[in-house]
Amino acid sequence: MAAKTLTIDGKLISAEEGATVLQTATEAGIKIPTLCHLAGVYDVGACRLCIVEITGVAKLLPACTTKVAEGMEIQTNSERLRKYRRLILELLFAERNHVCAVCVSNGHCELQTLAYSQGMEHVRYDYTFPKWGVDTTHRLFGMDHNRCVLCTRCVRVCWHIEGAGTKNVAGRGGKSKIITDLNQAWGDSVSCTECGKCVMACPTGALFQKGSTVGEMEHDRDKLEFITTAREKKQWVAAD
Amino acid sequence: MSKRIIIDPVTRIEGHAKISIFLDDDGNVSDAEFHVVEFRGFEKFCEGRPYTEMPGITQRICGICPVSHTLASAKAGDALMAVNIPSAADKLRRLLNLGQIIQSHALSFFHLSAPDFLLGWDSAPAQRNVFGLIASNKELARAGIRLRQFGQEIIEILGDKKIHPAWAVPGGVRSALSAAGRAKIRAWLPEAYATTRTAFDLWKQTMETHQREMQIFGNFPSLFMGLVAADGTWEHHGGRLRFSDSSGSIIADQLDPQDYLEYIGESVQGSSYLKSPYYKPLGFPAGIYRVGPLARLNICQQMGVPQADAELKKFKKFGHGAVTSSFLYHYARLIEILACLEYVERYLDDPELSSDDLRADAGINNLRGVGVSEAPRGTLFHDYTVDRTGLLQKVNLIVATGQNNLAMNQTVAQIARHYVRGHAIPESMLNRVEHGIRCYDPCLSCSTHAVGQMPLRVQIIAPDGTVLNEVARG
Numbered sequence A: 001m002a003a004k005t006l007t008i009d010g011k012l013i014s015a016e017e018g019a020t021v022l023q024t025a026t027e028a029g030i031k032i033p034t035l036c037h038l039a040g041v042y043d044v045g046a047c048r049l050c051i052v053e054i055t056g057v058a059k060l061l062p063a064c065t066t067k068v069a070e071g072m073e074i075q076t077n078s079e080r081l082r083k084y085r086r087l088i089l090e091l092l093f094a095e096r097n098h099v100c101a102v103c104v105s106n107g108h109c110e111l112q113t114l115a116y117s118q119g120m121e122h123v124r125y126d127y128t129f130p131k132w133g134v135d136t137t138h139r140l141f142g143m144d145h146n147r148c149v150l151c152t153r154c155v156r157v158c159w160h161i162e163g164a165g166t167k168n169v170a171g172r173g174g175k176s177k178i179i180t181d182l183n184q185a186w187g188d189s190v191s192c193t194e195c196g197k198c199v200m201a202c203p204t205g206a207l208f209q210k211g212s213t214v215g216e217m218e219h220d221r222d223k224l225e226f227i228t229t230a231r232e233k234k235q236w237v238a239a240d
Numbered sequence B: 001m002s003k004r005i006i007i008d009p010v011t012r013i014e015g016h017a018k019i020s021i022f023l024d025d026d027g028n029v030s031d032a033e034f035h036v037v038e039f040r041g042f043e044k045f046c047e048g049r050p051y052t053e054m055p056g057i058t059q060r061i062c063g064i065c066p067v068s069h070t071l072a073s074a075k076a077g078d079a080l081m082a083v084n085i086p087s088a089a090d091k092l093r094r095l096l097n098l099g100q101i102i103q104s105h106a107l108s109f110f111h112l113s114a115p116d117f118l119l120g121w122d123s124a125p126a127q128r129n130v131f132g133l134i135a136s137n138k139e140l141a142r143a144g145i146r147l148r149q150f151g152q153e154i155i156e157i158l159g160d161k162k163i164h165p166a167w168a169v170p171g172g173v174r175s176a177l178s179a180a181g182r183a184k185i186r187a188w189l190p191e192a193y194a195t196t197r198t199a200f201d202l203w204k205q206t207m208e209t210h211q212r213e214m215q216i217f218g219n220f221p222s223l224f225m226g227l228v229a230a231d232g233t234w235e236h237h238g239g240r241l242r243f244s245d246s247s248g249s250i251i252a253d254q255l256d257p258q259d260y261l262e263y264i265g266e267s268v269q270g271s272s273y274l275k276s277p278y279y280k281p282l283g284f285p286a287g288i289y290r291v292g293p294l295a296r297l298n299i300c301q302q303m304g305v306p307q308a309d310a311e312l313k314k315f316k317k318f319g320h321g322a323v324t325s326s327f328l329y330h331y332a333r334l335i336e337i338l339a340c341l342e343y344v345e346r347y348l349d350d351p352e353l354s355s356d357d358l359r360a361d362a363g364i365n366n367l368r369g370v371g372v373s374e375a376p377r378g379t380l381f382h383d384y385t386v387d388r389t390g391l392l393q394k395v396n397l398i399v400a401t402g403q404n405n406l407a408m409n410q411t412v413a414q415i416a417r418h419y420v421r422g423h424a425i426p427e428s429m430l431n432r433v434e435h436g437i438r439c440y441d442p443c444l445s446c447s448t449h450a451v452g453q454m455p456l457r458v459q460i461i462a463p464d465g466t467v468l469n470e471v472a473r474g
């Protein structure tokens, strides 16, 4: 495969053709913040936290879905990018009901960690305080729509790793919602295999193991990596 | 002509308070009311949440006794799951509560109350606080602060306060007592005992010089309620409920906390958001009861630990049957600190507190569960109703300060009766009324209930419909 030469943050890098900017940066040790990206499943470019600046391109592009090209000059951490990332995070917090202090994922949440690392000190928008419910009808797992960021990681692992196709997205815009089967209670789902991959995949406290108390829900991403490595590379190795 | 006096706010009581004193036509005090003007609507807020989140949510109700809420909430969760928690978990929860009682009582005694009776009611307000105490008796103030820290240390060792997790959870607790934690508590214990002894000496002198206060600071007959063990020993977390009266007779015993609605009624005073609980069989207001240290000592036969038992004997001599003066809440607090230290000491030699069997696992087996624990200020009830999947449908909390509200009103009225004549409102009265309330160590931020959406400022109208006089003191 042809190699492409490009620069990221001024660093000269050679990347494989067809690789994404995110993959290339990660391999070069440059960290780009992500939220909807999950190793092992395809990217959808939903959250836009991984936006980068490319010289000559007016729009900001998501690193996770943008392929490298010869001669690209990429900036991953400009003041403009940081400003937009904070804005995206603030909108995510304002859109649903996040009360970290009493959340099952407090201390182990990707959204919370991003807010800290991106210097989000407060939310400049009015909170919308939508009325979202909690579905605890499943024997093992719960879903709190109040904390969902609509990253669709749960949907993608459910369809493309487990192959059950239980989780889906319904509705549009701010009213979008993760549903099970044909929008029924999770406990009534006939397709759910109870594998728990969606719970492992969820970056926030939206999906949790039932019985979890504050700060107790740690999503085990290593298992997902183990499965995808085994599938793709036929290597059954524990992630380190 | 009727006249109303308002003291607003009562300083050094956390949260905000308002007091109304009603005078009759002759200028004598006829009645008093102590209002809580804070309103937080926690019960409504919790509806729809999974019950497992409640120990974390409810510990945010009140920054003053979060530990008590988390314990009562975890117990309500146990009841929903219909589990008996592992014995190690029960002991660890108890250790947490002991730490909470020590720190809270030390705060109440040394920081909030001692300045009044050590520096004098009529000393300058700028001095009559913990800073004044530091200026006049540095050693004592320091020791008091350290005793409080000792209790806080226990809480921190168990609960890892840094990220505020709910350490006590439905079914048990999340971690055991570490060896390092055990060693730390053990090393600190002698100092804690010594401070408590100093406080006892001090208190005994105080009682000699404060005979009048013992007579008029909330000295009236009432019922007393709290948890006791099956054999009548002092309890703070397990056991069942007992009511006794001012003659010391037990009028109801070993009541199952799950059935509290059968024997506790809540009268909602029109003028307040606070629900005023009473003992149902005697009706309202005859069924008024007090909770907290004074009540717990009145209802129990023994503390169950030798040093505190010796003190309990002396304490009981201050009453005919029950000790009825609320000024002696302070005394009861010291005895409880001593008992807590002795129980902590026992636990330090108990290997079970390092056990790994800490949490029972179960789904929802009861649709309603009540958790009761003794908060430093008195009995705390958490009553949860859930659906089959564990989402809360209804939450009812009964806090200590609410249960003591009627007694606080009587205390204020009694003190005011001795210090108010005609239209004069002496500063000396204000200071004493303030202290009368402090005897109960109220936790104002958590003592209101969601019973309506009325405005928070409560107006009280004189019998002839006129508000005649207001005196505010900042």
Ligand code: SF4
Residues within 6 Å of the ligand: A097, A098, A099, A100, A101, A103, A104, A105, A106, A107, A109, A110, A111, A112, A147, A204, A205, A206
């Ligand atoms: S999901 Fe994350 S950001 Fe949202 S409340 Fe929970 S910890 Fe906070």
Ligand code: SF4
Residues within 6 Å of the ligand: A147, A148, A149, A150, A151, A152, A153, A154, A155, A178, A198, A201, A202, A203, A204, A206, A207
């Ligand atoms: S439930 Fe979790 S994984 Fe699924 S879309 Fe929402 S935040 Fe993402």
Ligand code: FES
Residues within 6 Å of the ligand: A033, A034, A035, A036, A037, A044, A045, A046, A047, A048, A049, A050, A051, A062, A063, A064, A065
């Ligand atoms: S991680 Fe690239 S858009 Fe979400």
